[in-house]
Amino acid sequence: MEISQALLARYKDVVAPAIYRYTDLTFVRGEGVYLYDADGRRYLDFSAGIATMAVGHQHPRVVEAVIRQAQRLFHAAAHIGVMEPYVALLEKVRSLAPGRLKDGKGVLLNSGSEAVEAALKLARYVTGRPLIIAFQHAFHGRPMGALAATASNALFRRRLSGLAVGVYHVPYPTPRAPFGRSPEERGQIVLELIEEALRTVLPPEDVAGILVEPILGEGGYFVPPPGFLEGLRALCDRYGFLFIADEVQTGLGRTGRWFAVEHWGVEPDILILGKALGGGLPLGAVLARRELADAWDPGAHGSTFGGNPLACQAGLATIAIIEEEGLLARARQIGAYLRERFEEACSSLPIIGDVRGLGLMLGVELIDPDTGKPAAAHIGEIVRAISQAGVVITKCGEATLRVVPPLILTQEQADEGVEIILNTLRGWRIR
Numbered sequence: 001m002e003i004s005q006a007l008l009a010r011y012k013d014v015v016a017p018a019i020y021r022y023t024d025l026t027f028v029r030g031e032g033v034y035l036y037d038a039d040g041r042r043y044l045d046f047s048a049g050i051a052t053m054a055v056g057h058q059h060p061r062v063v064e065a066v067i068r069q070a071q072r073l074f075h076a077a078a079h080i081g082v083m084e085p086y087v088a089l090l091e092k093v094r095s096l097a098p099g100r101l102k103d104g105k106g107v108l109l110n111s112g113s114e115a116v117e118a119a120l121k122l123a124r125y126v127t128g129r130p131l132i133i134a135f136q137h138a139f140h141g142r143p144m145g146a147l148a149a150t151a152s153n154a155l156f157r158r159r160l161s162g163l164a165v166g167v168y169h170v171p172y173p174t175p176r177a178p179f180g181r182s183p184e185e186r187g188q189i190v191l192e193l194i195e196e197a198l199r200t201v202l203p204p205e206d207v208a209g210i211l212v213e214p215i216l217g218e219g220g221y222f223v224p225p226p227g228f229l230e231g232l233r234a235l236c237d238r239y240g241f242l243f244i245a246d247e248v249q250t251g252l253g254r255t256g257r258w259f260a261v262e263h264w265g266v267e268p269d270i271l272i273l274g275k276a277l278g279g280g281l282p283l284g285a286v287l288a289r290r291e292l293a294d295a296w297d298p299g300a301h302g303s304t305f306g307g308n309p310l311a312c313q314a315g316l317a318t319i320a321i322i323e324e325e326g327l328l329a330r331a332r333q334i335g336a337y338l339r340e341r342f343e344e345a346c347s348s349l350p351i352i353g354d355v356r357g358l359g360l361m362l363g364v365e366l367i368d369p370d371t372g373k374p375a376a377a378h379i380g381e382i383v384r385a386i387s388q389a390g391v392v393i394t395k396c397g398e399a400t401l402r403v404v405p406p407l408i409l410t411q412e413q414a415d416e417g418v419e420i421i422l423n424t425l426r427g428w429r430i431r
């Protein structure tokens with residue numbers, strides 16, 4: 001591990017500690033579902049660059065698409081003129097989108113959080129209303145506007161209170177919420193809390209929209225209760241709010257559908273994408289109903305690099321591969337298999353408290369078997385140990401292993417990963 005150690009030392013010397021790092025691993029090469037460190041050691045990648053690399057690392061078709069574009073044009077800027085890959089990517093995303101978004105219009109940005117910011121600006125601009133409803137435990141990004149909506153960890157806001165965007169946070173109906181006896185009841189209570197807020201502190205005519213992750217991501221991979229997203233949609237319809245779906249993490253096949261909202265048949269007014277969209281290059285998108293997008297006047301938003309041709313080509317190739325290789329079905333099938341394997345392990349491994357998620361967006365919650373509480377004090381070390389043992393993994397929520405491999409994962413590779421994870425957990429002592 002000499003080269004890795006030297007690289008780590010250089011990193012620590014020059015990179016500010018603000019960038020939290022789950023592991024001390026180094027990465028110099030990727031291939032399919034595997035990453036390789038500076039000393040040639042191979043790791044199975046269950047993190048996919050934080051739920052990004054949908055078709056795996058260095059997929060030959062993505063590489064080829066990027067090289068072809070690199071030989072033609074790196075950058076000219078959407079503000080200066082028209083670039084075909086920008087147009088083609090939005091056309092493609094629109095064709096996959098639910099409901100009236102199929103006829104929508106959008107813009108391309110450089111990241112998920114930039115896309116969140118653009119969506120919030122669009123919602124405020126076209127409604128003329130200043131406030132947004134968002135959820136505790138949600139994650140929408142770190143720049144100031146997106147951060148105003150983020151509520152997954154108070155640490156992210158430390159010394160930054162008083163953020164400019166007006167966001168009213170309500171609880172997300174997770175089983176950890178201190179109310180409700182069933183998932184459905186919790187969902188109903190949150191809908192009632194919103195109604196109560198609208199009667200007391202939140203004038204409906206000041207609310208532009210509801211910003212929601214269809215599955216809580218960073219907050220712990222909680223799937224919403226039946227009826228909840230539908231209830232939010234109904235609230236939006238009743239009060240003229242825009243339904244803004246943050247599908248940065250859930251979008252483009254991760255949950256076994258192109259978009260997670262499809263699991264509940266809910267149609268957003270504004271859809272936010274990132275992560276997988278750029279196939280590993282920086283890219284984000286906002287797609288809105290046509291009449292909303294058309295009311296967003298020229299100059300209301302912009303970006304020098306947004307929708308750069310290299311990232312668009314990587315995204316187009318990625319989407320084509322997801323389609324042609326049937327990766328939505330694969331995500332459902334391998335996701336179900338992985339889930340089953342972890343659920344089976346629950347009986348012999350009391351440290352596993354819960355297995356949840358959809359498709360290949362799976363959370364394996366670790367608990368202290370004595371108290372039943374999330375093993376928050378141990379999760380950092382467990383993540384490091386699993387990664388050292390050969391499966392690169394991260395966490396979400398308080399103590400949930402975040403299982404988000406590339407959608408190309410085979411059953412054999414799934415088994416390989418599960419064995420390494422379970423072996424590490426088997427040897428773990430909470431006390």
Ligand SMILES: Cc1ncc(COP(=O)(O)O)c(C=O)c1O
Pocket residue numbers: 050111112113114116139140141142213217218246247248249250274275
């Ligand atoms: C749901 C969601 N929204 C927004 C973001 C921010 O995206 P980015 O880190 O690309 O800015 C993330 C990142 O994890 C996310 O999971």
